[in-house]
Amino acid sequence: MKQRNRRAVLMCLSLTVLLGLSGWAVGWFKPTETVITEIAPGVFFRKMETEPKFLGSNQGWVIFEDFVLVIEASFPKQAEEVIKEIRKTTNKPIRYVFDTHYHGDHADGNPIFVNIGAAPVASENSKILFETKGRAGFEKAQKDNPTEFGHGTLKYAPASLYFPTKLVIDDGTQRVELIHLGHAHTAGDAVAWLPKHGIVFTGDACVNGAFNYTGDSNTESWIGVLTKLQDLPIKVICPGHGEMTGKELLDKQKRWFVDLREAIQKMIDNGKSLDEIKQQIDLPFYKEWTGVDAKTRVENVEHIYGELTKKKAG
Numbered sequence: 001m002k003q004r005n006r007r008a009v010l011m012c013l014s015l016t017v018l019l020g021l022s023g024w025a026v027g028w029f030k031p032t033e034t035v036i037t038e039i040a041p042g043v044f045f046r047k048m049e050t051e052p053k054f055l056g057s058n059q060g061w062v063i064f065e066d067f068v069l070v071i072e073a074s075f076p077k078q079a080e081e082v083i084k085e086i087r088k089t090t091n092k093p094i095r096y097v098f099d100t101h102y103h104g105d106h107a108d109g110n111p112i113f114v115n116i117g118a119a120p121v122a123s124e125n126s127k128i129l130f131e132t133k134g135r136a137g138f139e140k141a142q143k144d145n146p147t148e149f150g151h152g153t154l155k156y157a158p159a160s161l162y163f164p165t166k167l168v169i170d171d172g173t174q175r176v177e178l179i180h181l182g183h184a185h186t187a188g189d190a191v192a193w194l195p196k197h198g199i200v201f202t203g204d205a206c207v208n209g210a211f212n213y214t215g216d217s218n219t220e221s222w223i224g225v226l227t228k229l230q231d232l233p234i235k236v237i238c239p240g241h242g243e244m245t246g247k248e249l250l251d252k253q254k255r256w257f258v259d260l261r262e263a264i265q266k267m268i269d270n271g272k273s274l275d276e277i278k279q280q281i282d283l284p285f286y287k288e289w290t291g292v293d294a295k296t297r298v299e300n301v302e303h304i305y306g307e308l309t310k311k312k313a314g
Contacts, residue, residue: 031209036085037244040197042174044089045238046082048074050211056149057106057240060201061086062194065173067095070113071192071201072106072240073120076150079109083116094118096169098178099159100203100240101186102126102134103216104141108149110157121167122159123180126188129216130158163190181205184225185240186216191229198235205229206253208242210292214303219257226254252289257304259283260294264304274305 031051038044042063048055056074059082068086073079079097086094099107099122107130110120122130135158141151167178180190185204192201204213205225234247260283267277278301283294294301305311 038089039199039236039238039244040194043194043197043199044085045201045244046085047243048078048241050209050241054105056109057103057203058238058242060192060238061089061094062174062176063090063092064169065171066092068092069169069176070094070097070118071100071238072203073097073099073109073113075105076109076112076152076154078149079112080150083112096121096161098122098190098192099126100191100201100205101189102129102158103186103204104134104137104149106203106240107134107159108138108141108151110159111154114157114160119161120157120159121161121163121178123178123188123190124162124164125180125183126159126186126190127162129186129188133216134158181225181228182221183218184222185213187218189225193232195233198233199238200229200232200234200236201238202229202240204240206237206239206250208237208239208245208249210290210297211241212253212256212297212300214300217303219261219304219307223254223257223261226250226257230254256283256286256289259285260297260300261304261308264301265308268305268308274302277301277305 032049034049035047036044044061046059048058056078057072059074060071062069068090070082094113094116095118097110097113097118097120099120113120135156138151138156141149146152163178165180169176175196177193177195178190179193189203189205191203191205230250236244237247237249238244263281263283264277278298281294281301286294
């Protein structure tokens with residue numbers, strides 16, 4: 001009886017996830033909602049509200065036999081909130097928090113987890129970024145607005161466990177592979193791949209919507225990282241920002257950079273200035289995907305122009 005009940009629960013859960021993925025395609029979901037979904041037994045995704053206020057990165061957690069792995073510390077306030085949500089699902093200790101990269105909306109909540117005995121984990125290539133840009137950004141937030149995201153008087157906590165290219169956490173019940181595939185959104189980007197379930201938490205290497213920031217990126221390499229991700233048998237993508245969806249999101253994210261680079265290069269070859277490029281760039285597919293005109297992605301355009309011309313904008 002118990003086994004039949006479990007199968008029924010899993011079937012309902014699978015149906016719920018499939019409906020959720022199709023729901024994104026028809027616009028069921030709203031950026032004003034924070035939604036928690038159990039994607040697979042013991043695997044949770046917390047999609048964060050982005051409007052009217054940006055609250056931080058999406059998060060996730062995986063319940064192992066004896067402990068919990070959290071994916072993305074987010075900002076301190078959201079670290080506190082996700083711990084409350086985790087406690088609704090399990091009393092097991094939170095042992096690790098995986099930061100996909102050093103940016104504050106993904107990693108500034110580390111002190112909250114350290115205070116309860118968890119170890120922040122990140123790729124080795126992000127170590128210097130934590131100690132420089134990450135620390136500086138954290139201290140700036142404390143000085144400029146200590147209450148908005150909860151930085152207050154916390155002590156900055158960079159990752160304390162770094163891995164070179166891959167770290168596997170497997171206890172026989174769950175398997176999570178933390179993988180650094182190359183320089184994408186930042187030099188230290190890594191993803192959390194759950195091969196038993198076909199689920200990947202991508203951080204900002206892949207986002208669902210107009211959330212791309214390229215200031216720390218190498219977009220040529222980023223395209224290569226997305227190509228490597230496409231080789232995985234992915235069923236569900238939990239992006240760093242935006243709604244959970246299927247593997248097709250990788251095509252959209254990759255196309256944005258491929259098409260944008262090609263369009264900017266063509267305009268450069270035709271003698272267009274950066275100002276002219278920003279005024280004339282037109283990629284209709286991007287608006288179809290994100291609801292936002294490509295012209296509004298000024299930072300992306302300026303960054304790629306700089307990559308292609310070896311000149312910084314401004």
